[in-house]
Amino acid sequence: MTTYVYDFHQGNRDLKDLLGGKGANLAEMTNMGLPVPPGFTITTEACREYLAHGAEPAALRDEVGEHLRALERAMGKRLGQADDPLLVSVRSGAKFSMPGMMDTVLNIGLSDDSVSGLARQSGSPRFAWDSYRRLLAMFGKTVLGVDGELFDEALDAAKKSRGTGNDLDLDDADLRKLVKTFKEIVRDRTGRDFPQDPREQLDLAVRAVFDSWNGERARLYRRQERIPADLGTAVNVVAMVFGNLGMDSGTGVAFTRDPGSGEQGIYGDYLQNAQGEDVVAGIRNTLPLTALESIDPPAHTQLLSIMGTLEEHYRDLCDIEFTIERNKLWMLQTRVGKRTAGAAFRIAVQLVDQGLISMDEAVTRVSGAQLAQLMFPRFGPAGQAEKIAQGMNASPGAAVGQVVFDSDRAVELAAGGIPVILVRRETNPDDLNGMIVAQGVLTSRGGKTSHAAVVARGMGRTCVCGAEEIDVDTRARRAIVPGGIVLQEGDVISIDGSSGAVYLGEVPVVSSPVVRYFEGDLAADGSDPLVDAVHRIIVHADQVRRLGVRANADTAEDAGRARRFGAAGIGLCRTEHMFLGERRQLVERLILADGDEARDAALAALLPLQRDDFVSIFTAMDGLPVTVRLIDPPLHEFLADLTELSVKVGVAMATGQPVAEEDVVVLEAVRRLHEQNPMLGLRGVRLGLLIPGLFALQVRAIAEAAVICRQAGGDPHPEIMVPLVGAVQELEVVREQAEGVLREVAAETGVDVPALIGTMIEVPRAALTAGQIAEAAQFFSFGTNDLTQMGWGFSRDDVESSFFSRYLDLGIFGVSPFESLDIDGVGRLVRLAVEEGRATRPDIKLGVCGEHGGDPDSVHFFHQVGLDYVSCSPFRVPVARLEAGRAAILGRVG
Secondary structure: OOOOEEEHHHOOOOOHHHHHHHHHHHHHHHHOOOOOOOEEEEOHHHHHHHHHHOOOOOOHHHHHHHHHHHHHHHHOOOEOOOOOOEOEEEEEEEOOOOOOOOOEEEEEOOOOOHHHHHHHHHOOHHHHHHHHHHHHHHHHHHOOOOOHHHHHHHHHHHHHHOOOOOHHHOOHHHHHHHHHHHHHHHHHHHOOOOOOOHHHHHHHHHHHHHHHOOOHHHHHHHHHHOOOOOOOEEEEEEEOOOOOOOOOOEEEEEEEEOOOOOOEEEEEEEEEOOOHHHHHHOOOOOEEHHHHHHHOHHHHHHHHHHHHHHHHHHOOOEEEEEEEEOOEEEEEEEEEOOOOHHHHHHHHHHHHHOOOOOHHHHHHHOOHHHHHHHHOOEEOOOOOOEEEEEOEEEEOOEEEEEEEOOHHHHHHHHHOOOOEEEEEOOOOHHHHHHHHHOOEEEEOOOOOOOHHHHHHHHHOOEEEEOOOOOEEEOOOOEEEEHHHEEEEOOOEEEEEOOOOEEEEOOOOEEOOHHHHHHHOOOOOOOOOHHHHHHHHHHHHHHHHOOOEEEEEOOOHHHHHHHHHOOOOOEEEEEOHHHHOHHHHHHHHHHHHOOOHHHHHHHHHHHHHHHHHHHHHHHHHOOOOEEEEEOOOOOHHHHOOOHHHHHHHHHHHHHOOOOOOHHHHHHHHHHHHHOOOOHHHOOOOHHHHHHOOOHHHHHHHHHHHHHHHHHHOOOOOEEEEEEOOOOOHHHHHHHHHHHHHHHHHHHHHHOOOOOOEEEEEEOOHHHHHOHHHHOOOOOEEEEOHHHHHHHHHOOOHHHHHHHHHHHHHHHOOOOOOOOOOOOOOOHHHHHHHHHHHHHHHOOOOEEEEOOHHHHOHHHHHHHHHHOOOEEEEOHHHHHHHHHHHHHHHHHHHHO
């Protein structure tokens, strides 16, 4: 039979899945001999049963009764006993710490009968009635659904009538009246009296804690922290100890070192004559933990000893909750404490230096997400700046600049040294030039995986998306924000990509020392403990990782930064970005060419431009591989918009104005090539096969650039990647053409520059036929963005704003599959392609170049599945390096 309830002495800290973090740690401290009030834990399994079926498991009531009787024997009194009541707390506790997200009820067991017994036994009527009013408020709010503000207002009124702002000034008569008022609130709001039966109180409180697992704030927190929705919470039933018995009692929270900075020392707060919720609620000013030394020296000495014991036992920063009841110390909770990203790195290396953990474990104690937080610039105090809107925190960082509403204007102003914020309804590929020069991007539409968000993250640009309160009018070059404020071009705003906040005016920006370290501007020389900690951890991660880390980079500038950030090459160089801007007209001429002569002229004009691009990139990555993806986007991105051009020609004809012959030709071509779903149409390898000479042009540009670099003493390593291949025959045709061009260039120049030829696995059919495709491919690079779109059958740009939030609420997604790889579906395609590709060609090189290449969770999967490298945006290269090291270490131990 399933066991649903465990006494504290039956558990340990390794049973967090079953007992939750709080229950497992209470059990651990009990077994360590620390002063823990006795109690028992109802398992997460019981919670899952309750949530699945709408009722507790049939055996749960009897199990709780059995353990409750054991607790009563240990305490020498019964729950709610009239003359000497046992009181208990009912506290939530999931596997992962979710502070404040779920519910707790204290003083279960008090009733109209037992409150008098508690008063007599404690010798303090005030304490007894204070405890009762606390139970009524917590039970009413948490269990019965009464608006908590009603209790707060009644308490404030009681204090006001006494002429005080301090609840300690209320005497037992005041508290008796308050209990009566609270009971009336419960009756008026629920239609029933507060339950007087102690066991009914207990059962209802347990059920309320179960229900709180699916409360709004708990769901939101789980989504933010990527905590699975199906874990459930345990419930801890603990004998009450009281910090509100007088000034010789109190409650506090302590940390074994500073969770904000990582500094070693004793940190925390203490509040005399109070219960735990008083510290959290801030109803009175707390005292620093050091004050306990003068208030209660023996308890202070014991607490410091226990804190040292716990930190050595857990080998980490510990977060501790405690109560002192009439000078006796009780431990109510400990857990590995949450900390800032900076503190995490500093504490990890401190523990290494103390001999408590190894460098391997130090690497696993931090995360790529924390490293990313340390790398983004941040705002200082907002000062006089006014917050005017709130959007999604799409790409962290802090950016200040003048508002501009189109990319050309952004380029113009930035060229003059003026920092700008590009403000759009949403961005598209044509906005790339503006995004490159902008300090940040603000859109009124789109989500965290929109074009603006994805590109901004890739470039390390700050981005706030989906600020729906802002009405952006790009034609009028203005935006209207709440309150009637009108932003004109040139107005200065500040955007916080970490919070999604938008400010009017300039908020000072503080640069990140960690980025300065990766850029080579700041040495790990002992002057900055945080930089030293990051250096030690990233160096060790590099030493132990198996996965290589490359960068997605399309310019020499991005390539240079990627190399400084530790990239071992470029895993994705997108050539379509080289055809935008002024060059777009040349591509249009190529597409519309009506004969070999016109086509050759367009190709000849494009060749030197592409060649120069590759020379600069190969030079920046000298000695390292550069994977160049041949042109991939659909035709419509290089042609005029069908609707706009149709209107232009139609209006001219209707009004008798002359119609440009070029417009008529282009309109005819656009209509001929128009596609309802261009992302699934004529793009990638299909475009290369349809337009003679297009891929040959690019291969020649790559080869000639490599020759130039080799002749200059360089060591280029080009790799040619064919996009969107779904059948081996497509790749065979392109490979044959490419090898012919490479031979031609070698014959013309006398310089042989070998280049691997492979494909991007981004079509599900390619993954399913990887064994065949590997016959013609020397490498695979998984394009997980498109593989996710095609695998799920939805468009990234369209779906997030329409139904993703609902899917997250329903638990269909734990996290967006564009943020973290869908292991079960898309991951299975990757695994299959790896296995079949290697079976055909054992020496095939395997990598990934989608955005998932920089996602920490996805990196671990790519390590497990056996890829050779991941590729990500330059800014995320250090994150991938760290996570690749963590994956190698965790793979060895687990």
